Amino acid sequence: MSLTELQEKRGRLMTQAREALDEIKKNTDEARAAELDKRHDDIMAEFDKIERTIEREQKMADVEARFAARQEEERARKRPKGEDTDTRGQEEGAAIExxxxxxxxxxxxxxxxxxxxxxxxxxxxxxxxxxxxxxxxxxxxxxxxxxxxxxxxxxxxxxxxxxxxxxYDEDICTTLNTxxxxxxxxPTVDDTAVTAEKHTEGTALTDDGGKDVTFGQxxxxxxxxxxxxxxxxxxxxxxxxxxxxxxxxxxxGERLGRIANQELTVGDGTGDPNGIVTASSLGKTAAAAGAITYDEIIDLIHSVDPAYRQSPKVRFMFNDLTLSAIRKLKDGEGRYIWTMGNVQQGVPNVLLGYNYSINQAMANIATGNKTLLFGDFGKYFVRKVGSxxxxxxxxxxxxxxxxxxxxxxxxxxxxxxxxxxxxxx
Structure with a gap:
């Protein structure tokens, strides 16, 4: 199946999944609602599989292109330097790669x-x-x-x-390479709550230290x-x-990626990194142990200062099972709050207009778990030492x-x- 065909199938699955949820009305009996709910989940599981296939196909195309370029380099290197010489392989004076x-x-x-x-x-x-x-x-x-x-x-x-x-992605967090x-x-500083004051002509400026900048480290x-x-x-x-x-x-890379992502997510800062979940502050406590509501996600967004919500690196972060639950949420007008993007055009899926990242190191929806993150991930520093x-x-x-x-x-x-x-x- 070509990439175009995969994209078309992905769109059809999304339509079918929404149709299944739309059939669930207030007066739908429990058995039928459960059947439609399961149908939606099955379709979305196939949707995720198609997305992974599209990603693999694109990566494979990139690898094949690089491999073809390398083969061409090898062929060029092995061509005779000129008609008067039998020398093949590296050019005279060229360094061994x-x-x-x-x-x-x-x-x-x-x-x-x-x-x-x-x-x-x-x-x-x-x-x-x-x-x-x-x-x-x-x-x-x-x-x-x-x-x-x-x-x-x-x-x-x-x-x-x-x-x-x-x-570990520099497009999500701020990276420092040493x-x-x-x-x-x-150095750290939070000056978002401090403002300037109205100045009265002829009045000396206040100098009582009440608005000194408080730095941390x-x-x-x-x-x-x-x-x-x-x-x-x-x-x-x-x-x-x-x-x-x-x-x-x-x-x-897979082995190092798993441990790096885990430690940078949930590390406790004792002999390891201070993970972003551990370091984050409380924004919202859900009313239920096993569910998240649309209103609670709105409250989480607005628990973060607007200055941070305007950052180019602002986003949500949660695991895949949490995404599965969020996909079914609607606003007060019956519109889904999760919006499908377009992989071909580079348009990401979004939640209430914000990008999100799937992080499997984050906890599932259950009692006492921190299941959603939101904010400016550019304020999380990842220090990489060498290669x-x-x-x-x-x-x-x-x-x-x-x-x-x-x-x-x-x-x-x-x-x-x-x-x-x-x-x-």
């Missing part, structure tokens, strides 16, 4: 002796002479196979981490998390037709290989009034 050496390193069982002296030098340096890029060294020793990370692999890991949770892990201090540290080892066979590394950078990036670190071991898993990833980060909400939560009764 780091990526090629990294592949060769894996294909040789992560054995440095498999490489030429010049290749080992490039692998240790992490960059070809013509491309003096700064690369982060892994914690492994060279004898154990710990070398630097190809830039494309690091980027793939980070991209996969974003896909597994919104809290080369070292030394603690950094972030929070620390962003460096907490490390690892993937444990991802094992794969020597034969796979040597003979695989897959793009190894994409494969390894997805494996390591992902990669270690490769062969002796421990011989003849197979083991690759592990390691990242360092921290998170803190600069102003607790900027993001508020709804908690169930």
């Amino acid at each position: 780091y990526r090629q050496v990294f592949y060769k390193f894996l294909a040789g069982g992560a054995d440095p002796s498999f490489l030429e002296p010049e290749e080992r030098k490039i692998l240790r340096a992490g960059a070809a002479p013509k491309e003096a890029e700064k690369r982060i060294q892994s914690v492994g020793t060279t004898t154990a196979g710990g070398f630097t990370v190809p830039t494309e692999l690091a980027n793939t890991i980070i991209k996969s981490m974003k896909a597994w949770g919104p809290m 080369a070292t892990g030394n603690p950094i201090k972030v 929070k620390s962003l540290d460096s907490y490390g998390y690892d993937t444990e080892f991802v094992k794969f066979s020597l034969e796979l590394a040597r003979d695989s037709i897959f793009n190894m950078e994409s494969l390894l990036g997805q494996l390591l 992902p670190l990669i270690g490769v071991l062969r002796e421990r898993f011989w003849p197979d290989l083991g690759i592990a990833g390691l990242i360092y980060f921290d998170g803190e909400l600069g102003d607790t009034a900027a993001v508020k939560h709804l908690i169930q009764a």
